[in-house]
Each structure stands twice: as structure tokens, then as C-alpha cells.
Amino acid sequence: MFGQDANLGINLSDYASIKSGAYHKLLKAYYENVPDDDKKTDSSSKKNTQTTQKEKVEELTRVENAADDVKDAADALLTQGNKSVFHKVEKTGADGKTTLGYDTDAIYKAVDKFVSSYNTMIDRGGDSENERVLKTTLSAVQNTKKNEDALNSIGIMIGSDNKLLIDADKFKAADMDTVKSLFNKTASFGYQTSANASMLSFYAERAASQASTYGANGTYTYNYQSGNLYDTGI
Structure with missing residues (x-):
């Protein structure tokens, strides 16, 4: 989707967006318009992902x-x-x-x-x-x-x-x-x-x-x- 540095594999467009704060603004604007139920679902999903990651690290x-x-x-x-x-x-x-x-x-x-x-x-x-x-x-x-x-x-x-x-x-x-x-x-x-x-x-x-x-x-x-x-x- 975006060009990447051939040696480092860095997505320069995404990196620029993150550095400028654009990603944060977009995410904030998005979540302000998300219904409460969707927010709860996302929070639960994030928590489950973090739990799974913790278990995998502990296993390793x-x-x-x-x-x-x-x-x-x-x-x-x-x-x-x-x-x-x-x-x-x-x-x-x-x-x-x-x-x-x-x-x-x-x-x-x-x-x-x-x-x-x-x-x-x-x-x-x-x-x-x-x-x-x-x-x-x-x-x-x-x-x-x-x-x-x-x-x-x-x-x-x-x-x-x-x-x-x-x-x-x-x-x-x-x-x-x-x-x-x-x-x-x-x-x-x-x-x-x-x-x-x-x-x-x-x-x-x-x-x-x-x-x-x-x-x-x-x-x-x-x-x-x-x-x-x-x-x-x-």
C-alpha cells in the first residue's frame, strides 16, 4: 500500500504519520464516534490479546x-x-x-x-x-x-x-x-x-x-x- 525502505523495511508514510501525531488524531476522532458497546468490545479484545501475549511469553x-x-x-x-x-x-x-x-x-x-x-x-x-x-x-x-x-x-x-x-x-x-x-x-x-x-x-x-x-x-x-x-x- 505504501512504499518501504528497501534495506530497513520501514513504512515511511506510516512512520511520518505516527511522528506527526496524525495517527493519534485519527484514532481519537474515530473512537469519539464509536458506540459504547463497540468500545467495550475493542477493550475486551485488546485485553484478551494482551493476556494471550503474556501467556506466550511465559511459555517461552x-x-x-x-x-x-x-x-x-x-x-x-x-x-x-x-x-x-x-x-x-x-x-x-x-x-x-x-x-x-x-x-x-x-x-x-x-x-x-x-x-x-x-x-x-x-x-x-x-x-x-x-x-x-x-x-x-x-x-x-x-x-x-x-x-x-x-x-x-x-x-x-x-x-x-x-x-x-x-x-x-x-x-x-x-x-x-x-x-x-x-x-x-x-x-x-x-x-x-x-x-x-x-x-x-x-x-x-x-x-x-x-x-x-x-x-x-x-x-x-x-x-x-x-x-x-x-x-x-x-
Whole structure:
């Protein structure tokens, strides 16, 4: 309808009208002639729009927080050196001999926290209406499925809902070198999940910040696309 700046996408005619106050005058003149019932309807519609926007931002914030929790849990497992949960400690056997070995209970606790955080992220990301959030959640699910056999070997199963289940006894009896290879190495399952969580947090935060942009034409524009991407892509 009006010309736009090719580089910035700014509607110069609308911008000039807003800056000069013409939009305000037109809106004021319009609403002075609108029947009371119409005013009430518009007010109610605006309130509903604001409520919906608030709910969408809150949903995206929950996704962002869940993704951050996964990143923290994964990064804790990726820590190297003396502070690593995989740093071997002295253990005294039944025969009284002291050897170096993994602290299995500490490793289990760290992995269990990762599993719990991962499940929350999949729940929240999979319920989102934002396309990039859905695609990144799907990427995390697909990455997990690629590692299904290795995860099964240490007592971590993938449920029908794509969430993880950890068998404490089987996990503690598993080869901790295998666990370490899955969670403590570059390009490992844990590393890739941390990367996915970082991207998911970024997209959720950005979508939340853009969720209620008020356009020059007086309408709200949304950064959402509804669909069944997450359901159909798995």
C-alpha cells in the first residue's frame, strides 16, 4: 500500500504519520464516534490479546529456563580435570587395598540430574508454537535416538514419549568408561545435547522478546507458527 525502505523495511508514510501525531488524531476522532458497546468490545479484545501475549511469553520463558538447566547439567558432566565428576578417587576394597576408581554414586547423581532436566526441556519445547523452538527440540530428540544403543547399555532408556528413563541399579553396574565417553568428551552425546540446549535457549529468548511487536498499522504481529512439526517429525 505504501512504499518501504528497501534495506530497513520501514513504512515511511506510516512512520511520518505516527511522528506527526496524525495517527493519534485519527484514532481519537474515530473512537469519539464509536458506540459504547463497540468500545467495550475493542477493550475486551485488546485485553484478551494482551493476556494471550503474556501467556506466550511465559511459555517461552519456561522453555528458555528448561534449556538452560539442561546446558548446566550437561556442562557439569563435561567438566575436565580435578573438578570433573569423572575424576578418579581413592577407593578401599573389601580386602583393605586402596585403588583409584570412579565415584559411581556422584556420577549417577549428575547424570540423573541431566535426565530430569532433559525431560522437562522436551516437554516444554515440544509444546511450543514457535517453529524454531520446535525444530531445535526435535533435533535434540533425534540426537538422543542416534545414541539409543549406547544409552541402553548404561541403563538409560528412551520412553514412548521421547523422554529418558534411568535404571539406577543398571547404571551403577555399567562400565563408567562408557558413561564418560557419552557425557565427558567433545562431540559426545552430552556435548551435542548441551549445544542443542544452548540454541533452544537462544531461540526461546529471542522469540519471547519479539512476541508482541506492535506494528505501524496498529496491529500486533506474532513470531509464531502453529502446526504439528514436533509431533509429525518424530
